[in-house]
Amino acid sequence: MKFRVTHQDPHSSARAGVLELPHGTVETPVFMPVGTQASVKSLSNNELEALGAQIILGNTFHLYLRPGVDVLDYFRGIHGFMGWNRPVLTDSGGFQVFSLSKLNKVTEEGVAFKSPVDGSAHFFSPESAIDIQRSIGADIMMCFDECTEYPAAYDRAAFSVGLTSRWARRCRDRWLEGDTEKQALFGIVQGSVYESLRRESAEALQELDFPGYAIGGVSVGESKEEMQAATGWATAFLPADKPRYLMGVGAPEDLLAAIEKGVDMFDCVMPTRNARHGNLFTRYGRINIKNARFAKDGLPVDPDCGCPACRNHSRAYLHHLFRVGELLSQRLNTLHNLYFMIQLAIRARRALCSGTYTGFKTAFLQDYHQK
Amino acid sequence: MKFRVTHQDPHSSARAGVLELPHGTVETPVFMPVGTQASVKSLSNNELEALGAQIILGNTFHLYLRPGVDVLDYFRGIHGFMGWNRPVLTDSGGFQVFSLSKLNKVTEEGVAFKSPVDGSAHFFSPESAIDIQRSIGADIMMCFDECTEYPAAYDRAAFSVGLTSRWARRCRDRWLEGDTEKQALFGIVQGSVYESLRRESAEALQELDFPGYAIGGVSVGESKEEMQAATGWATAFLPADKPRYLMGVGAPEDLLAAIEKGVDMFDCVMPTRNARHGNLFTRYGRINIKNARFAKDGLPVDPDCGCPACRNHSRAYLHHLFRVGELLSQRLNTLHNLYFMIQLAIRARRALCSGTYTGFKTAFLQDYHQK
Numbered sequence: 015m016k017f018r019v020t021h022q023d024p025h026s027s028a029r030a031g032v033l034e035l036p037h038g039t040v041e042t043p044v045f046m047p048v049g050t051q052a053s054v055k056s057l058s059n060n061e062l063e064a065l066g067a068q069i070i071l072g073n074t075f076h077l078y079l080r081p082g083v084d085v086l087d088y089f090r091g092i093h094g095f096m097g098w099n100r101p102v103l104t105d106s107g108g109f110q111v112f113s114l115s116k117l118n119k120v121t122e123e124g125v126a127f128k129s130p131v132d133g134s135a136h137f138f139s140p141e142s143a144i145d146i147q148r149s150i151g152a153d154i155m156m157c158f159d160e161c162t163e164y165p166a167a168y169d170r171a172a173f174s175v176g177l178t179s180r181w182a183r184r185c186r187d188r189w190l191e192g193d194t195e196k197q198a199l200f201g202i203v204q205g206s207v208y209e210s211l212r213r214e215s216a217e218a219l220q221e222l223d224f225p226g227y228a229i230g231g232v233s234v235g236e237s238k239e240e241m242q243a244a245t246g247w248a249t250a251f252l253p254a255d256k257p258r259y260l261m262g263v264g265a266p267e268d269l270l271a272a273i274e275k276g277v278d279m280f281d282c283v284m285p286t287r288n289a290r291h292g293n294l295f296t297r298y299g300r301i302n303i304k305n306a307r308f309a310k311d312g313l314p315v316d317p318d319c320g321c322p323a324c325r326n327h328s329r330a331y332l333h334h335l336f337r338v339g340e341l342l343s344q345r346l347n348t349l350h351n352l353y354f355m356i357q358l359a360i361r362a363r364r365a366l367c368s369g370t371y372t373g374f375k376t377a378f379l380q381d382y383h384q385k
Numbered sequence: 386m387k388f389r390v391t392h393q394d395p396h397s398s399a400r401a402g403v404l405e406l407p408h409g410t411v412e413t414p415v416f417m418p419v420g421t422q423a424s425v426k427s428l429s430n431n432e433l434e435a436l437g438a439q440i441i442l443g444n445t446f447h448l449y450l451r452p453g454v455d456v457l458d459y460f461r462g463i464h465g466f467m468g469w470n471r472p473v474l475t476d477s478g479g480f481q482v483f484s485l486s487k488l489n490k491v492t493e494e495g496v497a498f499k500s501p502v503d504g505s506a507h508f509f510s511p512e513s514a515i516d517i518q519r520s521i522g523a524d525i526m527m528c529f530d531e532c533t534e535y536p537a538a539y540d541r542a543a544f545s546v547g548l549t550s551r552w553a554r555r556c557r558d559r560w561l562e563g564d565t566e567k568q569a570l571f572g573i574v575q576g577s578v579y580e581s582l583r584r585e586s587a588e589a590l591q592e593l594d595f596p597g598y599a600i601g602g603v604s605v606g607e608s609k610e611e612m613q614a615a616t617g618w619a620t621a622f623l624p625a626d627k628p629r630y631l632m633g634v635g636a637p638e639d640l641l642a643a644i645e646k647g648v649d650m651f652d653c654v655m656p657t658r659n660a661r662h663g664n665l666f667t668r669y670g671r672i673n674i675k676n677a678r679f680a681k682d683g684l685p686v687d688p689d690c691g692c693p694a695c696r697n698h699s700r701a702y703l704h705h706l707f708r709v710g711e712l713l714s715q716r717l718n719t720l721h722n723l724y725f726m727i728q729l730a731i732r733a734r735r736a737l738c739s740g741t742y743t744g745f746k747t748a749f750l751q752d753y754h755q756k
Contacts (some may be wrong), residue, residue: 028682056427056712081680081705089701094526097697216723309452310459326430327470330460334423334452341427341712 015154015200015225017257022026023371027249027276028367033257035101035153036196040068042257042278045269046103047352051076052096054352055286056345059098065321065349066356068363069101069153071281074146075110079131083149091151103281104152105261106143106185108202110157110229120160122177140184144199147193156228157185159202164235171206172214174231179203179218188221198225200259203248206231207240216251223317226257229277233262242271249276266295266382270299270375273362285355289347290378292336295354298384303347308333321353322346386525386569386596388628394742398620399645401737404628406472406524407567408464413438413628413649414737416640416730417474418723419657422447423467424721426657427716430469436692437727440472440524445517445625446481446509450502454520462522463585474652475523476632477514477556479530479573480601491531493548511555515570519563527599528556530573535606542577543585545602549575550589557593571630573601574619578611587622597628600648604633613642620647637666637729637753641746644733656726660718663707666725669755674718679704692724693717 021030028176033040047054047062050073054062062070070219072092081095089095092102115127124139143158158181162174182201189199201219205211219227232241241263249258259279260272269280288294292303296316301308303315314324315332321331323346335343358378366375392401402562404411418425418433421444425433433441443463452466463473482489486498495510514529529552533545553572560570572590576582590598600619603612612634620629630650631643640651659665664673667687670680674686685695686703694703694717706714729749736745 051709051711052702053711053713056716058693058713067403076709080709081701085681085701085705087682089699095699095705096702170581180608277392310456312460322429328460328466330452330456331423331466331468334466338422338447340422340424341715342424342429345427345429345716 015195017226017255019255021369023274023366024369025173025372026274028274028362028366028371029276029278030363031257031278033278034249035069035198036066037099037101037153038099040244041360041363043269043359043362044068044279045355046071046279046281047072047356048281049096050205050285051080052092053125055289055348056341057348057352059096061322061349062098063100065353066360067100067352069103069246070098071103072104072150072152073107073110074104074150075107075114075142077104077150078107078146084144086149086151087334091149101154102150102152103154103259104147104150104156106147106156106158106202108143108156109161109261111138112161112163120177124158137344139179141188144185144188145167150199150362152197154198154200154226155189155200157182157199157224159204159230161234162204162206162231164206164231168208169210170210171204171211174206175204175211175215175218178202179215182219182222182224186224200224200226200228202228202230202261203252204231205244205248207236207244209243209247210242212247216248220251220253224256225253226259226262228259232260233264233282238268241268242275244274245277246275252259266355267379269355269358270362270378274371274375280359282355285351286348287364289351290344292343294347295351297381299382303329303332304336305333315350319350319353321350323350387567388597388626390626392738392740394645394737395740396743397645399644399737399742400649400665401734402628402649404649406440406569408470408472409439409525411472412731412734414644414730414733415439415641415650415754416726417650417652418727419444419524419652419654420467422451423463426660426719427712428719428723430467432693432720433469437725437731438471438723440474440689441469443473443475443521443523444478444481445475445483445514446478448475448521449478449507450500454517454652457520457522462520463734464522472524474525475518475521475527477518477527477529477573478509479514479527479571480532480632482509483532483534486566489549493551495529496720497516511552512559515556515559519568521569523568525569525571525597526560528553528570528572528595530575530601532605533575535577535602539579539582542575542579542582542596543674545577546575546582546589549573550586553590553595554591557595569596571597571599571631572597573599574623575602576615576619577602578607578615580614580618583615583618584622587619590622591622595627598623599630599632601632603631604635604653604705609639613646616643617646637726638750640726640729641733641749643744644742651730653726656722657719660722661715663714663718664666665718666722668752670753674700674703675707676704687725690721690724691728694721701744
């Protein structure tokens with residue numbers, strides 16, 4: 015993996031960069047659609063490419079349970095299995111063993127948990143999380159971390175940082191035993207809402223010299239202000255020449271704020287989850303397509319949008335599809351919302367490359383919050 | 386509407402033809418995907434066109450309830466509303482007022498029924514069924530009929546034929562008041578499993594001189610033998626120079642048998658419904674993709690198939706998507722099954738045009754029933 019910052023914003027920490035990965039080049043800032051179970055909800059690979067998706071996410075926890083490591087090995091990883099040829103990033107399963115498995119027990123060694131699918135017993139260690147991600151074969155793997163819940167007292171958050179750091183070392187050691195060129199490994203900064211802990215975490219990981227760093231333990235219930243502060247504390251203590259990935263964030267305004275703090279990569283289920291609820295992004299803020307006022311509205315969801323839903327269909331048709339529960343509703347809504355987020359990152363990048371990021375951000379937010 | 390038979394099979398009543406409609410030309414025999422609520426389950430219009438869909442179905446009962454006539458009028462019909470530019474056929478709602486509305490009351494005047502959506506009271510008459518179909522704006526409209534349930538005693542079936550004939554006259558009269566070139570109207574033959582009644586119904590409708598004729602009251606629970614007999618009795622008494630449409634049929638073997646009896650047009654929800662249950666057509670019969678033996682199967686569903694699911698994905702991936710309940714599962718399965726049926730009709734047509742229908746049918750069934 016190679017990363018270089020090509021443009022630095024003179025007024026903030028925002029930057030544009032290029033990330034070279036085994037399955038292709040990713041231009042940053044970038045929004046990465048989430049394909050938890052080797053599928054981005056309802057979309058085909060062709061559609062994802064047409065939306066401008068440069069890299070997608072897979073989920074180690076889910077893929078380990080189904081289809082399982084033996085199937086992934088048989089198809090030599092997720093690329094062959096799902097037919098996606100561009101880069102993939104996998105999270106480590108650290109977040110999901112806590113959020114999705116009700117029965118879990120954390121020890122220094124790792125986490126014992128019960129499968130939410132069939133109740134069977136499993137164990138993830140830093141080493142096994144790397145091994146599973148080797149089978150998945152993503153271009154970027156993540157360290158197995160303990161994601162700190164919110165709110166968390168200082169001592170609790172400090173313990174979490176310590177454990178995450180010790181696990182990060184074990185992940186790195188396992189990673190170094192294999193082909194480090196084929197798959198990169200990112201460390202994950204924890205530390206909750208405490209500046210000293212975010213710093214401690216960032217510095218401890220930096221000693222391990224990862225190809226890139228992620229900021230975890232955000233978007234877990236804290237306020238937007240707390241999230242921005244945590245992001246800023248982490249990026250301030252991370253090396254400038256390595257890519258930074260803010261996990262699970264977020265709304266358009268969060269994306270732009272984090273870019274300004276020097277974040278390069280984003281993922282979030284919000285565009286797909288909102289799509290399911292008829293909640294659609296537009297230049298002038300969010301609308302809910304189920305609202306009766308759209309029943310005879312012949313305009314596209316967002317007249318400025320170039321996505322397949324907006325190019326081909328009216329608000330009235332999308333309103334109807336949502337109301338009658340047609341599958342096409344979720345598909346068109348997902349296409350629209352993902353296009354919006356992917357293009358937002360692309361537009362931010364373009365502004366960074368031409369030195370106009372502040373103006374771009376101000377203009378975007380002015381429109382977006384107009385209503 | 387113009388229809389001409391271009392090739393007549395020397396060994397059976399099978400024929401190939403060309404149907405010219407306001408929104409385009411349809412080559413027969415043809416399989417028409419069902420888009421009940423102005424959407425063919427999960428598919429985009431581009432995908433439907435790529436599958437070879439020449440004409441799709443809309444459903445008067447559903448479209449009347451949602452989005453409603455005022456919305457359809459506002460968008461000048463279903464084509465503008467859903468963005469589909471090729472021909473559309475609408476059924477009359479006759480079948481659904483009985484099958485989907487538990488509370489319904491039939492009189493000579495029409496049918497009073499309660500909406501399955503919100504329980505509100507509605508009334509369909511032959512005249513209103515035509516008026517609603519005018520608002521939908523399909524290239525082909527259907528007469529409002531009383532679809533005879535199965536089993537039905539002779540007297541009950543005879544009453545149904547009589548009522549359907551009287552309603553057909555009223556439908557025709559209403560149709561003649563409007564633009565008969567813009568939308569054609571088909572009569573529907575009833576008569577259950579009774580040859581004399583099928584004949585009586587076909588002859589009564591023929592006196593009204595419709596542009597085309599449908600065979601209704603089939604695929605309602607009768608045996609395949611009864612269905613084929615009913616189809617043969619109806620086609621025998623219908624004019625050879627008008628298109629014939631067998632409603633709600635069916636399986637691949639039913640399609641080929643009906644073509645041999647002189648049927649030109651087909652629709653069926655089976656390909657889409659089967660897709661939802663993981664039941665997929667292949668050259669060598671049906672398979673269920675949820676079967677564990679497909680977990681590591683790297684072949685396409687049908688190696689001979691040119692559909693997007695088979696061109697891009699393995700059985701193992703489709704098995705996984707079905708097992709984890711991903712939306713893409715239903716979409717890929719639907720693409721595959723619809724392609725199979727659409728292409729079956731296209732291949733039958735090609736055989737008819739080259740005078741090899743019997744051989745084609747024999748070879749297809751030999752493969753299809755091999756297992």
